[in-house]
Amino acid sequence: MVSVTYSTDGTTMQTYTYSASSLDMDTDALIDAAVYAKMQPAYNLQTKITTAETKITSYTEMQSLLTDLQDAGDALRNSSAISDVDSNVFLARTAYLTSSDGVDAGNYLDVTVDADTETGNYSLIIDQVAEAHKISGGSVSDASADMGYTGAFTLGLEGGDSATVNVTSDMSLNEIAAAINAGADTSGIKASVVQVDSSTYTMVLTAQDTGKEIETTSTSDTDIMNSLGFTDSSGDFSNVLNEAQDAIIEVDGLTITRDSNEIDDVLDGVTFNLYAATAGATINVEVAENISDIKTAISDFVDAYNAFREFVATNQATSTDGSASSDAVLFGDYYLRSANSTMSSLLSTGHGGYSLRDFGITLNSSNELELDEDTLNEALLNNLDGVQSFFAFEMTSSSDDLGIIASPLASGDTTFTLDLTVDSNGDLSTASVGGDSSLFTVKGSRIVGAEGTIYEGMTLVYTGDTTQSITVTLSQGMADQLYHQMDNYADSSDGSLADAISTLDDQIDSWGDDIDNITTRAEKYRTTLEAKYTAMQTAYETAQILLDQLEANANAANND
Helix, strand or coil, rough: EEEEECCCCCCCCEEEEEEECCCCCCHHHHHHHHHHHHHHHHHHHHHHHHHHHHHHHHHHHHHHHHHHHHHHHEEECCCECCCCCHHHHHHEEEEEEEEEECCCHHEEEEECCCCCCEEEEEEEEEEEEEEEEEEEEEEEECCCCECCCCCEEEEECCCCEEEEECCCCEEEEHHHHHHHCCCHHHHHHEEEEEECCCCCEEEEEEEECCCCCCCECCCCCHHHHCCCCCECCCCCCCEEEEEEEEEEEEEEEEEEEECCCCCCCCCCCCCEEEEECCCCCCCEEEEEEHHHHHHHHHHHHHHHHHHHHHHHHCCCCCCCCEEEECCCCCCCCCHHHHHHHHHHHHCCCCCEEEHHHHHHHCCCCCCCEEEEEEHHHHHHHHHHHHHHEEEEEEECCCCCCCEEEEEECCCEEEEEEEEEEEECCCCCCEEEEEEEEEHHHEEEEEEEEEECCCCCCEEEEEECCCCCCEEEEECCCHHHHHHHHHHHHHHHCHHHHHHHHHCCCCCCHHHHHHHHHHHHHHHHHHHHHHHHHHHHHHHHHHHHHHHHHHHHHHHHHHCC
């Protein structure tokens, strides 16, 4: 406040008071407060975005867990009905080996078995293993010195191609070995220079195939192989380190000779890799289902389910006051409740006359699965058909001409008669059930179930060339049902979680646009307020100048 005193008559004093601080305020703070109020809807939207992003993270984690669960079900759902035998754990095969001499059979051989190979027991004796021909030449004191030989020779294996090796007088033993190795892809023979002692070197030739002898011929006046000490005057090899020999085995008493230690043409789907002769001992080879792989697949299923259950428990947790826990992002969420309910129903429903309990799998107090390995081992050893019946999809057909390469989406068991019509060219023309041809679409030899029917997802293949009616029985085990049910949630393109995530992403984008619009309007409002307060400041400064003038005039009048 400013007080001005002056006299109008020289004796009487008049006092006037002016406000000199009418803009004594923090205008920046006022503007910020006003703009903040305008921005409040945007801040609220940003909170919604943060909440939605957190939900997306949880949905993505749930999607991943259900995909893991689906994959675990996929490993168990197929049986001999599905054509992709390599992905069918129930068609996996292995060889169990035992030796009559008590020695680890793995010291003698390794056996690999293709999927879907016929099971059976075989006795095996390894009389001898195949060996590679190996010869050595004469000795030299310096492998790097010029040998002084000029000429040429060929090297090859019996029954195979040969390579020509040209030698000049300035080539050392090392360089001749290198020339031999340059043609090894053709000859099948490799050379190495071995240091026998501090002053002695020799070259060794080794056949790359077992059971085949090395053959050589001179193509020049100088017999280089003789000069190198590989052959004697009669052309025979001077020093044979290892004779070429075939593998000889006895399978169920039948003697078999092969030129390789890898023998895959004796038993269909079975490959023997021989290591050593059994010296009269007999190896029992049992080709059987790979129980270990099936057990691992079941254990993986248990682990995948428990990981999902832990996620469910976290998102169903409550605080002491009964409200949702801070970690329960999906508390009360529809998709979480639905997926959990679906899983609970699948686990509690028996199939094929069996339940999970029959295989040592039970629910504990936390609704997590517990696995009793002893019970599972017993079931796998003595009731493998029951295990497969419970978990896997199976199809039986009254005709060997009908196979299946994809199981239907619908859960449950069904039996139907498929009527197939073949035209005059032997090509499949129609497929129907009960006279209804709309249930399937024929694509060449394939018969595809129509969308929206219980056959949706099914693909059959017909290899016959005659019209016939075929009775088909489908049994969808628990793992097959789980696979299709989890696909409804977890499919990355059209699963319900993918749709929910997409919807949230769209909402976030929309909220982002709204925030941008609100921010733009708020910044315009800030500009307006800044202009307004600038104008007020200008008016204040003008008034201050006038006030200063009045004060000066009053002071001058008072002095007079």
